[in-house]
Amino acid sequence: MTVSKAAVTTVPLHPLLAERWSPRGWDAGHELLDDQLTALLEAARWAPSANNSQPWRFGVARRGTAAFAAVREALARGNQLWAHAASALVVVAAETVGPDGAPRPWAAYDTGQAVAHLTVQAQHEGLAVHQLGGFDRDRVSALLDLPATVVPLVVLTVGRRDSAAELPEVLAAREQAPRDRVPLDALLLPVPADPAGEALA
Incomplete structure (x- = not known):
């Protein structure tokens, strides 16, 4: 029986946020539609960014292509065990220097926002995304012929969940485990006092 993955929150959230999670069990027969990918x-394209710099870059490889196989081979071995069934692998990179040669200190942050937008849209499309940090960045950079100023940050596995997908036992257990987060109070920083000793409004 599948355990509900809906977030347990102190106040209601939009279902696209509350029900989003990162599966490893993919429907290996699912084909990503062109309109869905677009x-x-x-x-992601319409995410906010510093000075509208839009530093995010995407390399898309669909399952069944040579590009997909090459990106999959660059993943950590543990990720290769299940990522092969995803409908697509998307390399996400950040352009850390602008065309004028000026550094973009917020490029990674902005690219993260773009990926967050992408994950919510995927939820709306009936799809899911699992983000992977475990991959060979040098190998991916060479594969995509990226300049030194465009840095791979993450590989996204995209597809349709399949609760019946075969996974190694430890990963199958994670698929069934409820989601959790640290309490909200633990994330809040104390509000500092102003130099006069009065609390800031």
Whole structure:
């Protein structure tokens, strides 16, 4: 029986946020539609960024292509065990220096926002995304012929969940485990006092 993955929150959240999670069990027969892929990338494209710099870059490889196989081979071995069934692998990189040669200190932050937008759009499309930090960045950079100023940050596995997908036992257990987060109070920083000793409003 599948355990509910809906977030337990102190106040109600939009279902696209509350029900989003990162599966490893993919429907290996699912094909990502062109319109769905475009919608995901458009959602990312319209994310906010510092000075509207839009530093995010995406390399898309669909399952069954040579590009997909090459990106999969660059993943950590543990990720290769299940990522092969995803409908697509998306390399996400950040352009850390602008065309004028000026550094973009917020490029990674902004690219993270773009990916967050993409994940919410995926949820709307009936899809899911699992973000992977475990991959060979040098190998991916060489594969995509990236300049030194464009840095791979993450590989996204994109597809349709399959609760019946075969996974190694330890990963199957994670699929069934409820989601959790640290309490909200633990994330809040204390509000500092102003130099006069009065609390800031």
